[in-house]
Amino acid sequence: MTEQIDLTVDFAGIMLANPVLTASGTCGYADELTEFMDVAGLGGVVTKSITLAPRKGNPTPRIVETDAGMLNAIGLANIGLERFVSEKIPVLQRLGTAVFVNVAGQMIEDYVAVAERLAQEKVVSGLELNISCPNVKQGGISFGTDPTLIREIIGAVKKVCGDKPLIVKLTPTVTDISATARAAVEAGADALSMVNTFTAMVIDIETRRPVLANRTGGLSGPAIKPIAVYLVNRVYQEVAKPAGIPILGGGGIRNATDAVEFMIAGASAVTIGTATFIQPNTALHIIDGIRQYCTRKGIRSVAELTGTLR
């Protein structure tokens, strides 16, 4: 006999069936996942980053495995706003789960144009602003590391989001993540998403060249988990909790224990990225595991877990 556990969470005004989402760039446009799992069982999906114009992405190798992790330098390869709206939105409507679209760009105007168009789509629950992709030289990292630029871009995008919550995805590759988080919140972010990948490099000692064609890439997977947990907790204490806004936490989550750690640290919901590559339905297993943890601990509603670090 299991007691009914309330797994729903109110995430920046969006009711999620449970707190487990698939991370941007690790579940395609979400339609690919339907071949391997029942997507409707998820709390939500976050799509691949969408840019105004289609992007081919970087040359290969785009990934390399490391100890307990992997580096990627995909280069924001995506079909562009127009095709996303015409080809993918209709598919997303049938998923039966909350859809967050990740938005990226090279210039503020790009972000605004994409956000403005997507904000009109009913199926889109919210937007996740990728100001942290470490791979695009002109935009990406410079937006995400500079509080002044963060204020500017979020101020501009927020104006066109309508009633869709704006989630800002922070880069962990900064000296003071609370400063960038604060800038995002002050400029109108409705939620924070963290962490994106950590900039890293792997060298082939035979050729003395970096393995990735892009030279550097973003580190994800179990290797980053303890750092990500720490950063979530820090931003929760210093920024998110005082401001009353939720955190979408992730980085290296493989199982329910990892996910619960993030929630205790301060995340209201979690994202599963690299782990999906190894086991496509990891996220569903994690939901079951969270339910079991709640039962075992006598927690009636999973939302009570957030920020309970002692």
Added chain:
Amino acid sequence: MENGVAVRHKGVFTAEVLSNQQIRECYYRLNLVLDPIGSRFFEHVVPGQFLEIDLSGLSLPPERHIPAELRDIAARQVLLRRPFSFSDVVTTPTQDGPCVKLEIVYCVLGPATLRMMTLKSGDVLSLIGPLGNGFKIFQTLKLAVLIAGGMGAPPLLHLGGYLRRHFPAVETICFAGARSCEDLPFTLKIGNLTGLVVDEFDTLGVASQVATDDGSAGFKGFVTDCVRHWLENHTIKPEETMIFACGPEPMLAGAARLAADFGLACQVSMERMMACGIGLCQSCAIEVNKGKADETEYKLCCKDGPVFDSRNVIFQVQP
């Protein structure tokens, strides 16, 4: 999709190891029997498709079995699944549906394949498949020219057997090449009429020839040069002929050039580093011509490939 539940033709399943034998040097042959779910997925598999195996739970072989040059990289943990093609697929109907047995030929060259050496009868693995698009066989096909470079052999063995079984009228010849004799994942023997042949193809009733860069077995030189020589000395009808190539990228580029020179169609099976193998991550990009002049785009090796029409592929390395 019905009520949000897709009818699945591929997915995650388990397989039990039947045997795992060393063929020669670094090459091993792994035989698996798929569970009922996997057997159903694999009932209609075609040569050139592949699967992803989770090898992360395996431990390393004893140090004395690890080649000295691999000792450092052996220590690296395995996180991601690894893609493998198959060299043979046998389906047996049973009362409870089909039962599929697979054969994989693998080369030990890194942390995951080193761990595969330890697999023994009864071990259970998690697999995802069948993935990607395999070789296409057109009704007009009369002559199939197979070019296998080094580790590129497994899917072509499967193709050879498949053609014999389903297209017995198609004449098939396989050219197997490698840097040297030890790098050929085959058993060689002296043929009846010709020189060295590949035992595995001979058993299938498929003619074969061997080429090594250093001349340690068969024709001395690149396998594509061996094929060129053969094509020059045979009268063939281009519209009835197809080249099927699998191997390192320079060899595939060579096969593409050869095909262009002789006006033949050619399908190449490509390889890329893959994080997911199922179209989620965009790591396995292959640059292809878009049709319009000078315009290219990236396709996914795991989803759109791994088999491509050689005319469309922009190879990263030249022959």
